[in-house]
Amino acid sequence: MKTPTYALIDLNTRASSRYEIPESLYRRYIGGKTLGARLLYDLTPAGVDPLGQDAVVIVNTSPATGTGAPCSSRFNMTFKNVLTGGIASSNCGGQFGVLMKRAGYDGIILKGQSETPCVISIVDGRIEITDADELWGKDTEETQHAFPKIYGKLVIGPAGEHLVRYAAAVSGERVAGRCGAGAVLGAKKIKAIVAYGTKRPEIHDREKFAKYVDKWVRFLRGHPMTGESLPTYGSAGLVSKANATNALPTHNFKYGHFKDAHAVSGETLADKYLLRNSSCISCPIRCERRVEVDGKDVKGPEYETCGFFGPNIDAVSMENMIRLNYLCDSYGMDTISLASTLAFAMELKENGVADFGVSFGNSDNLADIVGKIARREGVYSDLANGSKWMSERYGGKEYAMHSKGLEMASYEPRRSVGMGLGYATSNRGGCHLNGGYLALLESVGVLSMDALSTSAKPAFTAFFQNALEAISAAGFCLFSAQSFVPAVLFKIGPHHPVTRAIGKIATHLGFGVRALLWMMPVLRFNSVFLFPHAEALRLVTGLPFYTGSFVRLGERGYNMERFYNYREGLTKADDSLPDRLTQTPQDPNNPKTVVRLDKMLPVYYRIRGWDKDGTPEKRTLRKLGVQA
Amino acid sequence: MPYFITEDCIGCTACAKTCPVLAITGAAKERHVVNIRRCVSCGVCGRVCPKNAVLDGHGNPCQSVPRPKWKKPVVDTARCSACGICVTWCRAEALRISFPTFRGDIHVFAELYQPNKCVGCSLCEENCPLGAIRMAEVIA
Numbered sequence: 180m181k182t183p184t185y186a187l188i189d190l191n192t193r194a195s196s197r198y199e200i201p202e203s204l205y206r207r208y209i210g211g212k213t214l215g216a217r218l219l220y221d222l223t224p225a226g227v228d229p230l231g232q233d234a235v236v237i238v239n240t241s242p243a244t245g246t247g248a249p250c251s252s253r254f255n256m257t258f259k260n261v262l263t264g265g266i267a268s269s270n271c272g273g274q275f276g277v278l279m280k281r282a283g284y285d286g287i288i289l290k291g292q293s294e295t296p297c298v299i300s301i302v303d304g305r306i307e308i309t310d311a312d313e314l315w316g317k318d319t320e321e322t323q324h325a326f327p328k329i330y331g332k333l334v335i336g337p338a339g340e341h342l343v344r345y346a347a348a349v350s351g352e353r354v355a356g357r358c359g360a361g362a363v364l365g366a367k368k369i370k371a372i373v374a375y376g377t378k379r380p381e382i383h384d385r386e387k388f389a390k391y392v393d394k395w396v397r398f399l400r401g402h403p404m405t406g407e408s409l410p411t412y413g414s415a416g417l418v419s420k421a422n423a424t425n426a427l428p429t430h431n432f433k434y435g436h437f438k439d440a441h442a443v444s445g446e447t448l449a450d451k452y453l454l455r456n457s458s459c460i461s462c463p464i465r466c467e468r469r470v471e472v473d474g475k476d477v478k479g480p481e482y483e484t485c486g487f488f489g490p491n492i493d494a495v496s497m498e499n500m501i502r503l504n505y506l507c508d509s510y511g512m513d514t515i516s517l518a519s520t521l522a523f524a525m526e527l528k529e530n531g532v533a534d535f536g537v538s539f540g541n542s543d544n545l546a547d548i549v550g551k552i553a554r555r556e557g558v559y560s561d562l563a564n565g566s567k568w569m570s571e572r573y574g575g576k577e578y579a580m581h582s583k584g585l586e587m588a589s590y591e592p593r594r595s596v597g598m599g600l601g602y603a604t605s606n607r608g609g610c611h612l613n614g615g616y617l618a619l620l621e622s623v624g625v626l627s628m629d630a631l632s633t634s635a636k637p638a639f640t641a642f643f644q645n646a647l648e649a650i651s652a653a654g655f656c657l658f659s660a661q662s663f664v665p666a667v668l669f670k671i672g673p674h675h676p677v678t679r680a681i682g683k684i685a686t687h688l689g690f691g692v693r694a695l696l697w698m699m700p701v702l703r704f705n706s707v708f709l710f711p712h713a714e715a716l717r718l719v720t721g722l723p724f725y726t727g728s729f730v731r732l733g734e735r736g737y738n739m740e741r742f743y744n745y746r747e748g749l750t751k752a753d754d755s756l757p758d759r760l761t762q763t764p765q766d767p768n769n770p771k772t773v774v775r776l777d778k779m780l781p782v783y784y785r786i787r788g789w790d791k792d793g794t795p796e797k798r799t800l801r802k803l804g805v806q807a
Numbered sequence: 808m809p810y811f812i813t814e815d816c817i818g819c820t821a822c823a824k825t826c827p828v829l830a831i832t833g834a835a836k837e838r839h840v841v842n843i844r845r846c847v848s849c850g851v852c853g854r855v856c857p858k859n860a861v862l863d864g865h866g867n868p869c870q871s872v873p874r875p876k877w878k879k880p881v882v883d884t885a886r887c888s889a890c891g892i893c894v895t896w897c898r899a900e901a902l903r904i905s906f907p908t909f910r911g912d913i914h915v916f917a918e919l920y921q922p923n924k925c926v927g928c929s930l931c932e933e934n935c936p937l938g939a940i941r942m943a944e945v946i947a
Contacts, residue, residue: 246936247890247892247934247935247936248936249888249890274895277895303842303844303845304844305844327829328898329829329895329898376844376845377828377830377845377846377847379934389936389938392936392937393936393937393938396888396890396936396937400888407913410913411911411913449911453910453911455906455907455915456907456913456915457904458889458890458891459891460890460891460892460895461890461891461892461936462890462891463888463889463890465889465913465915
């Protein structure tokens with residue numbers, strides 16, 4: 180069996196060596212974020228400084244990366260989270276992962292710290308580390324232009340160099356945004372990593388795989404969500420849906436409905452600014468937007484950016500939003516964390532605590548301020564530390580919208596309480612994707628469960644967290660899973676009695692999902708409708724992956740990440756949300772519009788096999804093979 | 808099996824310029840070398856060499872072929888999902904994803920928009936996951 184080959188790069192000595200992944204690890208963790216979590220646990224001692232000398236950064240791919248399967252250009256970065264101190268994994272669809280694999284390596288492990296700015300080039304299996312003083316200080320666009328066009332690049336911008344805690348790493352037009360991926364590279368003084376090669380990825384059963392890819396692509400293109408809605412409106416199409424269900428964070432999560440949401444919605448973006456849609460490599464969904472602003476053809480904003488640079492700061496200017504999105508990419512910053520921190524600063528000003536020159540309703544001066552944050556100029560250096568640090572310094576913890584330290588995404592948890600549980604328990608902090616993305620079933624999808632009921636939410640959250648973890652680990656984009664809601668429900672619409680009935684029944688299916696989680700080892704079937712990823716992974720690796728074992732892989736990875744967090748000292752107290760979400764009802768007349776974490780957490784822990792304090796129990800870890 | 812350049816090479820740089828994966832290096836008027844780690848055996852160097860100085864993977868000398876006879880990709884637009892893998896392989900920048908024909912058009916596909924730049928390496932055909940590209944002699 181061909182196991183993944185990683186490169187171990189020591190930046191202190193600028194030496195590199197091959198690092199073969201043992202077969203036992205490969206069989207259990209496959210690749211991507213799950214294998215990354217295991218390696219990070221093994222390679223670093225507890226309590227290292229994420230920006231220090233001993234920190235390890237892992238950039239790796241998965242077996243399916245670059246094979247040509249739909250949505251399979253993803254690569255993953257795993258490191259110690261700069262914002263939370265727990266685990267961080269950042270997934271990106273840029274061309275770097277595919278080209279690193281073509282260059283002959285499935286991943287790289289970065290150790291130590293360079294004294295001077297450097298560039299790592301992985302070309303045809305050879306690794307070279309060269310000085311890059313002339314590139315230091317340049318933005319991500321200029322830096323990428325400094326290398327041949329055919330190379331895969333992963334670069335940081337000025338924000339990463341200045342160790343902005345939510346700096347991002349950029350590959351092409353796509354961004355490994357969250358958790359401070361740019362900051363950890365900046366701390367190691369790595370300006371860019373480039374890769375090129377012509378090797379083709381190994382596929383166990385090439386013929387069957389080609390047939391399956393054909394079938395899967397047809398299915399994705401025929402599905403109303405992945406074949407019509409996402410290509411037409413992109414992820415920004417969710418803005419109006421979230422607004423209709425009061426789940427669109429407005430005024431720093433104070434309200435859930437924005438009266439001018441139409442101005443910042445995906446529909447307006449498509450009508451007025453869209454030039455064409457675009458995609459990551461090997462993606463038939465094509466949800467990326469290319470838009471025109473100031474006579475320039477730039478990448479359009481995603482849903483999170485639309486929500487945060489619009490309603491969450493009470494701004495209605497789409498042009499400003501597109502400019503800010505472009506600026507954030509060129510400085511190399513995460514739009515979610517940055518915009519959420521800005522909204523927090525605005526609320527500080529509103530409450531008369533501190534004034535950073537930003538105020539609700541005004542996004543005209545933000546372009547200037549974003550630049551100052553990226554370069555950590557003067558007082559704006561505080562904003563570069565994220566909202567948790569700010570709330571500890573200036574006060575206002577009840578409205579600093581983060582969980583564990585990572586700012587939450589643009590779904591209002593008080594109108595989708597399952598998403599709230601997801602934010603609180605997510606291993607990397609307030610992340611919607613790591614948190615199970617239950618908002619899709621509660622408030623922004625066609626199928627709506629009772630968004631205020633806590634019933635069944637812990638079971639669904641655990642199930643979807645495992646499933647999304649497994650999809651990421653296998654190397655696929657999570658949007659490829661948006662087709663799991665049957666196409667017929669889109670045709671009859673969200674208000675049809677049948678759709679409503681299914682949503683209602685799902686709200687009481689907690690026991691069913693718990694039984695399903697328990698039955699995982701015996702679910703030996705694969706279907707293009709449910710988890711096509713499992714079949715694709717089976718054909719690529721030759722390992723027996725079926726729906727059950729595939730979701731079990733996600734469960735193993737999720738527990739591994741939790742175990743890492745436990746070692747780093749994150750406890751039950753960190754599985755929390757700001758008081759605004761758990762104490763203050765969104766609708767003053769409806770006391771149910773709060774996130775009842777106290778009700779859901781004990782059930783969730785029990786389903787997961789963790790003890791009352793949220794620590795994975797020994798028998799759970801033994802069952803999953805995380806610990807012998 | 809990688810290709811090989813013999814002593815007959817006069818260093819005209821034609822192969823280095825057309826190689827779709829930049830696997831050939833060498834100074835002008837000096838013998839060129841194929842990077843065996845990178846060569847994908849597409850045969851383009853053999854076709855452009857005026858001196859027949861290129862041996863294929865089996866050691867047979869390649870015959871030069873006039874440019875109009877080179878095969879070019881033909882895209883099955885109904886099958887193509889515009890995933891862009893072919894575009895990432897095409898260094899000649901002969902392929903691109905087509906532009907929408909009207910506002911809101913989502914049905915785009917790969918197209919050969921600069922046929923004269925295509926070197927006929929057939930990397931796009933080999934790497935298309937859907938088999939939507941076929942190499943054929945195109946009469947311009």
